[in-house]
Amino acid sequence: MNEAYSPAAPRPASGASASTMKMLMGFLVAFMVAQTIGTTLFCLYLHMKMDKTEELLSLNEDYIFLRKVQKCQTAEGQKSTLLDCEKILKAFQDLQCQDRGPSKGQPKFEMQKGHEHPHLMQKNKTSMAEEKRQPVAAHLAGVTRNKAVSVLQWMRTTYGPADSALLSYEEGRLKVKEAGLYYIYSQVTFCTKAATLAPFTLSIYLYLPMEEDRLLLRGQDTHSTSNPQCDLQSLRVGGAFRLRQGDMVFANVTDSLRMVYTHGNTYFGIFKL
Known part of the structure; x- marks a missing residue:
């Protein structure tokens, strides 16, 4: 007997496609989570770095200011046209006055001997001479x-x-x-x-x-x-x-x-x- 020819039915591919989609979605989710965590950590690091940099810049400005003060206390600094020594020394004196007012018990910053501004040095010498003058x-x-x-x-x-x-x-x-x-x-x-x-x-x-x-x-x-x-x-x-x-x-x-x-x-x- 002749049997009727029936073509074989195609194998369903829906199972493989669904598995691939699940893997792809999982990868995307993991990537997005990792990116979010990485971005958050980077922002925190950048914020801490900026705070530290700002602190260093503040300390550096103070250091540069003190270096200018010290430079203005020398004869070479007085002759320099790049430094406004009168303004710098006035600002330094204002800072000393502010520090001297509210905190009388705390130690004050004292300029090193040998690097004093000539005008201040002369005033100091005059006051010391008046206080401790020996008879001539x-x-x-x-x-x-x-x-x-x-x-x-x-x-x-x-x-x-x-x-x-x-x-x-x-x-x-x-x-x-x-x-x-x-x-x-x-x-x-x-x-x-x-x-x-x-x-x-x-x-x-x-x-x-x-x-x-x-x-x-x-x-x-x-x-x-x-x-x-x-x-x-x-x-x-x-x-x-x-x-x-x-x-x-x-x-x-x-x-x-x-x-x-x-x-x-x-x-x-x-x-x-």
């Missing part, structure tokens, strides 16, 4: 000489002041290095002998190299004695005078060979009023 004075003792001298010679003593910064001693003369009102004094002890008719004179002069020396003080003694050996006498003079910078003063006597130089008897001094 010198007290000298007489030096024995075996021959007559026209200018009495002196030496520094361990018990007397000698401000070498503003006073100097040069060959019997005291030189002032700062103009002002000074008190000058001197005492000499000498030997008075019998039959001495001329008075013994102590004089203090202002030394003037280009003209005749100017007499400032003078003392005289006309004491006579019957003692053929020696009677001790003393002369003392003193007065206030306005001296210029560089002026020099000295003392002399009529007869330096009659001088007595034992401790405390003969001296010469000056101090600023």
Whole structure:
């Protein structure tokens, strides 16, 4: 018998297609989730990075400002045309004033010594000089000489002041290095002998190299004695005078060979009023 030919029915492909679609959708979902998580983490990282960068920039600005302040405290920085040192230092002083007000107990920022602005340094020196000013004075003792001298010679003593910064001693003369009102004094002890008719004179002069020396003080003694050996006498003079910078003063006597130089008897001094 002849059987009727019937073509084979095609195999259904719906199962494979559905599986592929499921895999594709799962991949897309996983990709989107991963992308969302990655984007979120990147945003968090970027935000933290920006905060850190902003903090570093703030610190860097403070550092640059302090570097400018330090630069302006040097002579080189003062000459620079790229820096407005007056404005920078004013801003720095304002910051110090703000910090000093509310927090008096906290330590203040202090500029390093040796890098201070010349104007501030001068003000600091002036205030310190007013607070801790040492007297400008010198007290000298007489030096024995075996021959007559026209200018009495002196030496520094361990018990007397000698401000070498503003006073100097040069060959019997005291030189002032700062103009002002000074008190000058001197005492000499000498030997008075019998039959001495001329008075013994102590004089203090202002030394003037280009003209005749100017007499400032003078003392005289006309004491006579019957003692053929020696009677001790003393002369003392003193007065206030306005001296210029560089002026020099000295003392002399009529007869330096009659001088007595034992401790405390003969001296010469000056101090600023």
